[in-house]
Structures are given as C-alpha cells and as structure tokens.
C-alpha cells in the first residue's frame with residue numbers, strides 16, 4: 143500500500159514537472175510570440191528549442207570564414223556589420239526594432255533611441271528589471287551583487303555603494319593606479335630593452351593593459367594583501383573559464399550539456415567566496431588599523447557603522463559586491479584604454495594633441511587629481527572611443543509587467559497602443575546606435591573626438607543615442623573610477639612612449655560579452671626622451 147502511494151506520488155511529481163517544463167519552455171513562449179506578433183513586432187522566425195541561435199551561429203561562422211584582414215594602415219571603425227552580422231542582416235530586413243529569440247526567450251531588439259524612450263520613459267525601475275536569463279548565466283561572476291540585484295534590494299545596495307565612488311575616495315586611489323601602471327610600463331621597457339635598441343618594438347598592449355586593470359580593480363576593491371592576491375588569481379581563472387565556454391543562453395536545460403564547466407565554475411566560485419569571506423571577517427575583527435584602508439570594501443564596512451547601522455551589508459552581500467566590482471570594472475576599463483591606444487596610434491595628430499595638453503596642464507612636473515580633471519581633450523578622446531568601441535556593446539532589460547507604449551506620433555489619449563508582454567527581454571544594441579548616421583551625421587564611423595567639444599552627448603541627435611554606461615537609475619556606478627583610471631594610465635603611457643600600429647596588428651573587433659580585439663593589439667613602442675617622462679604625483 144505504502145509502496146503504491148510512493149509510486150503514485152512520484153508519478154504525480156513527474157507529471158507536474160513535465161507540465162511545468164512544457165509550459166515554461168513551449169506554451170508560455172508560444173503565447174508571448176502570438177502577443178508580440180499581434181502588437182505588430184516582426185522578426186526572424188524562431189525554431190524550437192533553439193530560437194534564432196542556429197542563424198546567429200551560422201552567420202557568425204560565415205562571417206569569420208569570409209573575413210578579410212585589412213591592411214594595418216586601414217583601420218575602419220565601421221564595425222557594426224562585423225561584430226553583429228546577424229543583427230545587421232535582420233535590421234536590413236525588419237528595421238531598428240524587431241523580435242528575435244535566444245532559445246525560448248523572446249528579445250525585443252532596439253536600435254532606435256526614440257523607441258527606447260517610449261518603452262522606458264519615466265518609470266524605468268518599476269517597469270523594467272535585469273533579464274533573469276542573464277542573471278542565471280552570470281551568477282558565478284556577479285552573484286546577487288549590484289549589477290543583477292532587483293527592486294528594494296537593488297535600491298538599498300545602490301544607496302550604500304554609490305557614495306564609495308565619490309571624488310574624494312577615488313582621489314585616494316591614484317597612487318595605487320600609478321604603482322601598478324608603473325609596473326606595466328617597466329614590462330614594456332624590458333621588451334624594448336630586450337630588443338637591444340631604443341627603436342620601436344611591437345608589444346601586445348592589450349594584454350598588459352588588461353592585467354594592469356585587473357590588478358588595479360582588485361586593489362581598489364578589497365586590497366591585495368591578506369589573501370587578496372589569491373582571490374585575484376582565482377578571479378582571473380574564473381574570468382577566462384567563463385569567457386572560454388560557449389553558452390547556449392536561453393535554451394532550456396542547456397546547462398546539463400555543460401555539466402563539467404558548470405561544476406568547475408561553481409567550485410571556483412566557492413573557493414573565491416571562502417577567501418573573500420576570510421578577508422571580510424579579518425577586517426570586521428581588526429582594530430583601528432583597518433579603518434585607514436581606502437579600498438571599496440573598507441568604505442562599505444565603514445558605511446555600515448554610520449547612520450545607526452542602516453547601511454550594514456552582510457558578509458555574503460559584500461562578497462558578491464567585491465566580485466561584481468572585479469568582473470564589472472576591469473575588462474571594461476581595460477578595453478577603453480586599449481582601444482584608445484590603438485586609435486591614438488592610428489591618429490598621431492591626436493596622440494600629439496594629448497601629449498601637448500598634458501604638458502600644458504602639468505608643465506613637465508607632477509600631476510595631481512585636480513590636474514587630471516583638466517585634461518579636457520583626453521575626456522573627448524575617452525568619449526569618442528566609448529562611442530566607436532563601447533566595451534559593453536549592449537544593455538539589457540526585462541519587462542517586469544506588461545509595458546504599454548503610446549504611439550510615437552501622437553499625444554492623443556485615444557492613440558493606438560503597443561503592449562510588450564511581461565517577461566519579454568529588451569536588447570539595446572549600443573554599437574548600432576553609436577554608429578548610426580541618422581543620429582551622428584555622415585561621419586558617424588570616423589574617429590573625431592572634437593565632436594565632444596560641444597558637450598557630453600557629442601552632438602548625438604537623441605538623448606538616448608549615446609549609452610556607453612547604460613541609462614536611467616541603473617547607469618554604471620563605477621564610471622568615475624573609470625574616468626580617473628583612464629587618465630592616470632593614459633597619461634603615464636603617453637609620457638613614456640610614442641605609439642604606432644604594428645604591421646602584425648589585424649583589426650578584427652568581436653563580441654565576447656565585451657567588445658574586444660580578436661587577437662590583442664600590437665603596437666610599435668618608441669621610448670620618448672626623459673624630459674617628457676615625468677612621473678605622476680598627487
């Protein structure tokens with residue numbers, strides 16, 4: 143009797159699980175598809191269970207096999223068709239807004255800032271969150287940290303974290319940026335010396351810049367002493383493991399196909415968490431000495447002691463935020479610096495302009511935080527590089543409720559409406575918007591930093607057409623840290639070396655979560671005379 147009841151129970155559980163799976167993977171997406179079609183969204187036809195992933199894969203494969211390697215002298219920044227060939231093709235067929243599917247997950251593709259305004263205007267936080275599908279996929283990197291947190295939890299974390307990135311706190315980090323960058327430059331000096339002459343030597347600058355940015359963010363986040371160095375090594379291992387794996391985002395049960403990788407990422411994640419917890423516990427129990435530290439972790443711990451403890455974060459939350467700073471903060475900044483070095487090598491007139499500006503602002507003497515903020519042209523160059531080569535090539539959201547858009551052309555109350563069903567994801571193609579001639583003019587694909595002389599929007603015809611750091615309440619919290627680090631690193635490089643594009647460099651940007659060079663950035667480095675080589679002081 144008992145056996146029969148147990149068997150019946152198992153059968154019922156199995157039936158429920160099967161029904162849930164069929165509903166989640168098939169019935170619910172099919173209903174969403176019908177609603178999106180009814181609302182007027184067109185797009186490529188998806189198949190079950192992969193959606194449009196096969197077409198994405200085949201377009202990418204066709205593109206890479208037919209890919210030409212332009213001569214180094216010809217560095218075209220007209221990159222959208224090369225990095226997102228499938229979007230370029232669908233855009234030509236369906237326009238700047240359409241629907242495509244990653245597995246059984248629907249995505250509204252958006253390359254029209256006006257549509258973005260109509261979809262999100264006014265109530266971004268209430269209507270749109272971060273996509274569940276990415277939250278699951280990137281759990282080992284961000285945990286429940288700020289990038290992926292939602293609702294009240296996100297608001298509380300943002301309220302605690304944002305002040306840690308204040309100008310005063312960032313100024314205290316200049317010296318650590320300077321120290322690690324000096325180490326990178328010493329490596330480049332050795333490469334030049336090893337070549338046995340002081341003439342130009344080809345160096346893969348991207349590799350050094352990424353390593354430098356990783357070390358800076360680790361030191362700025364949780365310090366590198368007391369076990370921090372081990373966390374740093376393991377975080378780097380996890381980064382390369384996650385970047386190597388080919389994930390079938392949005393495909394039901396796809397993780398089962400990659401059990402080993404999923405397990406390895408989970409195991410590494412546990413080790414990183416344990417090491418970070420040790421650091422946090424040690425800081426919590428340390429005396430006044432720990433208070434003198436200026437890294438983000440110590441600032442968050444100190445914030446918890448103020449306001450009667452209203453801003454306390456648990457150790458678990460702090461672990462996730464440290465990982466979030468590391469994964470959200472170093473590749474992105476490193477790419478901004480790396481693409482800049484390439485652009486400056488390809489546009490010597492701007493290289494000279496920035497060196498002149500450095501000399502004008504600082505003489506040949508020391509440079510302090512106030513002086514860094516006076517590097518106006520360097521700021522234009524940063525903005526222009528983030529426009530042409532946005533390290534975060536897309537921004538995503540997911541509808542938390544049914545979202546109603548009013549018709550663009552009318553303020554009429556009776557105007558027709560479009561509804562985006564709850565659960566639908568939105569994929570904002572930042573690269574497309576940043577290269578759109580309708581938004582930027584006929585020189586949209588050219589490197590012209592002076593377009594930012596008139597203002598931070600660079601003359602873009604729509605407020606939401608320039609989104610290197612995202613938008614709304616969820617705009618990047620670390621953008622001022624990036625601005626500071628970018629200036630320190632670039633100033634030090636420009637003072638030490640003349641840059642030119644090496645003959646072996648092949649310009650082939652591609653997407654691997656971020657917008658990266660396919661095979662490093664090889665530049666010719668020529669040491670500059672010592673007089674232009676003053677060190678940065680603050």
Ligand code: HEM
Nearest residue numbers: 288289467470471474475478534611612613616618620624
């Ligand atoms: C060039 C450098 C960087 C770029 C291009 C960049 C880009 C972005 C983008 C596109 C977002 C998403 C915004 C949205 O969804 O609307 C974001 C969010 C975020 N970034 Fe950055 N980022 C950079 C540097 C950094 C640094 C240095 C840190 C930290 C140390 C950082 C930490 C974060 C965090 C914590 C969030 C989540 C904010 C929230 O959801 O409230 N980022 N970033």
